[in-house]
Amino acid sequence: MRPDRVSNALTQYVKESLGDRYVEQPAFDPFVMYEEMTVATPAFLVLFPGVDPTPDVEQIGEAQNKRLVDGTFINISMGEGQEDIAIKALQDSAKTGKWLMVQNVHLMEDWLKVFERALEVACEEDPHPEFRCFISSEPPGGGRLSELIPESILQNSIKVANEAPQDLKSNLRRAMSKFDEAYYAKAPKQKYNEFKCLIFGLCMFHSLILGRRKFGSMGWSKIYNFNDGDLRICGDVLHNYLAAYEKVPYDDLKYLYGEIMYGGHITDDWDRRTNNTYLEVLLQPAIMQQMQLTLHPGFKSPDPAKFEREQYVNYIEEKLPVEQPQMFGLHPNAEIGYLTNQGDALFGVILAVQGGGGGAGGGAEEAVKETIAQFLATLPPDFNLLELEMRIEETNPYIIVSTQEAERMNVLLSTMRKGLTDLQAGMEGALNMTDAMEATAAALRIN
Amino acid sequence: MPADWAEAAYFSKKTLQEWFADLLLRVQQLAEWTDDLETPVVLWLAGLFNPMSFLTAIMQVTSRAHQLPLDDICLKTDVRNSYSKEDFKAAEIGAYVNGFFLEGAAWEVARGDDQGYLVEMQPKVLHPELPVMHVTAIRRAEKVTTAMYECPVYVTSLRGPTYVFPASLQMESEDVPVSRWILAGVALLMSPE
Numbered sequence: 001m002r003p004d005r006v007s008n009a010l011t012q013y014v015k016e017s018l019g020d021r022y023v024e025q026p027a028f029d030p031f032v033m034y035e036e037m038t039v040a041t042p043a044f045l046v047l048f049p050g051v052d053p054t055p056d057v058e059q060i061g062e063a064q065n066k067r068l069v070d071g072t073f074i075n076i077s078m079g080e081g082q083e084d085i086a087i088k089a090l091q092d093s094a095k096t097g098k099w100l101m102v103q104n105v106h107l108m109e110d111w112l113k114v115f116e117r118a119l120e121v122a123c124e125e126d127p128h129p130e131f132r133c134f135i136s137s138e139p140p141g142g143g144r145l146s147e148l149i150p151e152s153i154l155q156n157s158i159k160v161a162n163e164a165p166q167d168l169k170s171n172l173r174r175a176m177s178k179f180d181e182a183y184y185a186k187a188p189k190q191k192y193n194e195f196k197c198l199i200f201g202l203c204m205f206h207s208l209i210l211g212r213r214k215f216g217s218m219g220w221s222k223i224y225n226f227n228d229g230d231l232r233i234c235g236d237v238l239h240n241y242l243a244a245y246e247k248v249p250y251d252d253l254k255y256l257y258g259e260i261m262y263g264g265h266i267t268d269d270w271d272r273r274t275n276n277t278y279l280e281v282l283l284q285p286a287i288m289q290q291m292q293l294t295l296h297p298g299f300k301s302p303d304p305a306k307f308e309r310e311q312y313v314n315y316i317e318e319k320l321p322v323e324q325p326q327m328f329g330l331h332p333n334a335e336i337g338y339l340t341n342q343g344d345a346l347f348g349v350i351l352a353v354q355g356g357g358g359g360a361g362g363g364a365e366e367a368v369k370e371t372i373a374q375f376l377a378t379l380p381p382d383f384n385l386l387e388l389e390m391r392i393e394e395t396n397p398y399i400i401v402s403t404q405e406a407e408r409m410n411v412l413l414s415t416m417r418k419g420l421t422d423l424q425a426g427m428e429g430a431l432n433m434t435d436a437m438e439a440t441a442a443a444l445r446i447n
Numbered sequence: 448m449p450a451d452w453a454e455a456a457y458f459s460k461k462t463l464q465e466w467f468a469d470l471l472l473r474v475q476q477l478a479e480w481t482d483d484l485e486t487p488v489v490l491w492l493a494g495l496f497n498p499m500s501f502l503t504a505i506m507q508v509t510s511r512a513h514q515l516p517l518d519d520i521c522l523k524t525d526v527r528n529s530y531s532k533e534d535f536k537a538a539e540i541g542a543y544v545n546g547f548f549l550e551g552a553a554w555e556v557a558r559g560d561d562q563g564y565l566v567e568m569q570p571k572v573l574h575p576e577l578p579v580m581h582v583t584a585i586r587r588a589e590k591v592t593t594a595m596y597e598c599p600v601y602v603t604s605l606r607g608p609t610y611v612f613p614a615s616l617q618m619e620s621e622d623v624p625v626s627r628w629i630l631a632g633v634a635l636l637m638s639p640e
Contacts, residue, residue: 340573398508
């Protein structure tokens with residue numbers, strides 16, 4: 001069995017036995033979401049980097065005569081000082097039948113309880129039938145959504161997670177879309193060629209560091225939320241610096257991008273080195289002379305004298321090679337590693353679900369007993385620390401390390417010995433099974 | 448693995464049976480070490496709860512021997528040309544250590560006194576083993592950086608929280624841009640998974 005091929009094979013299997021719609025995500029349709037909503041059923045939109053749900057809501061609002069311009073649709077981005085404004089807007093909207101969109105609620109963990117209650121009250125007190133509420137939040141880093149968002153909000157709402165595709169082409173396309181024709185038109189004329197090259201280089205940088213995330217810990221050792229805001233600010237910095245300096249200040253740009261804008265997210269020094277290296281490789285004078293823009297040949301920086309914004313956009317569609325790890329500077333093995341981890345995680349979940357559900361059948365229980373017996377029979381005795389101390393005539397740093405290691409090993413060995421003997425007694429009925437013993441049994445069963 | 452065992456143990460991505468076999472090897476090394484109170488000729492560094500404390504001991508011994516403040520000293524890693532413990536005698540300075548696996552690159556073994564260097568990986572060989580490494584401590588000012596890749600060492604492929612120390616690995620020549628190995632995400636792991 002090749003664990004790295006498991007995800008792929010399972011996808012294939014689900015597709016054949018259940019149908020395409022269980023593996024392929026259809027394009028998000030905001031009107032379908034609206035159909036499912038009611039006065040008391042808000043929409044909960046999960047925010048992903050590079051996706052703004054506002055235009056979707058505006059689109060359905062247009063069809064229902066709820067618009068920002070005449071105040072029948074209220075859009076509030078949460079932050080300090082917005083708490084009371086949002087609650088008042090909620091009460092007003094529920095009474096008069098407006099639409100309310102409350103954005104970025106993940107920033108307001110404490111206030112969410114107040115909002116939860118206000119929403120309940122508003123829905124109970126005879127709300128206007130046209131009232132609708134939209135809530136947006138980033139997924140919490142590492143934790144579960146339910147740890148951040150009050151349960152009743154999550155239970156009562158239609159949850160929409162519309163994650164945009166994260167392949168290099170989609171990322172690059174989206175990055176370029178943040179700098180429109182008007183943005184190009186404002187660029188300093190005397191440095192227009194530099195501007196075109198460097199904006200494209202910046203978009204490439206942004207797309208590469210986003211794409212690197214899919215390689216797991218080999219890509220980045222932590223999860224970073226690099227976002228469109230960072231990209232946009234870096235574009236503005238480029239604007240200003242090109243206008244202010246005679247020569248392109250490459251070092252200043254790299255410093256600001258690598259240590260402040262993007263670097264501000266990074267908390268691991270080795271990740272910072274990786275990020276700065278991408279900047280080092282991409283933002284250099286050779287970008288004006290058709291240098292390679294990916295770490296694998298085949299995608300060059302176009303000649304800015306011949307390219308306008310539109311040509312750059314087409315260039316992405318027509319010339320970006322098929323994505324492969326080498327374009328990020330990684331070896332193809334990196335993909336195998338990532339897929340193997342994905343396969344292992346999948347099996348881990350299956351085993352955990354299986355172990356918890358069925359209760360110990362006769363066979364499983366026997367297997368646990370056997371494992372206990374095997375471990376207890378081979379588990380070495382504790383180190384005799386007293387006797388060890390006595391033998392040491394002259395100590396040195398290496399000997400100190402060995403005694404510290406022996407101390408820690410004793411803690412581990414006795415923890416295991418106690419866990420195993422207790423569980424053995426419990427399974428024979430000599431002791432009451434505690435939660436800790438159940439957990440140990442479950443762990444032994446999974447193995 | 449039961450939660451209280453994991454708490455008393457060390458970072459590991461092994462399954463329970465593999466983990467148990469690995470534990471027995473750790474106990475065996477530690478038993479030999481504490482029996483004769485001599486550091487093993489080639490220490491399996493990954494077999495320690497706290498590998499960093501052993502590396503710090505190398506720096507302490509050096510700082511005492513040369514009357515240097517600990518802050519002025521750093522570790523130096525030289526990769527030898529053999530994978531086999533039997534090829535080594537007790538190190539005169541520092542220590543020989545093994546149990547390292549490369550991720551993102553492979554290793555070309557050299558001959559004689561020359562040191563090997565980083566090379567492109569073979570397809571589907573994800574974690575090639577590194578030969579025995581000689582770790583010594585030197586003055587910071589003497590640290591060589593040309594044609595060297597500063598390589599993070601982690602306990603497992605989880606990286607992040609399992610970080611231990613920076614090793615220096617030789618590159619084929621000073622013409623190799625260090626960006627090649629940085630962007631390839633090259634690291635040393637103390638276990639092959």
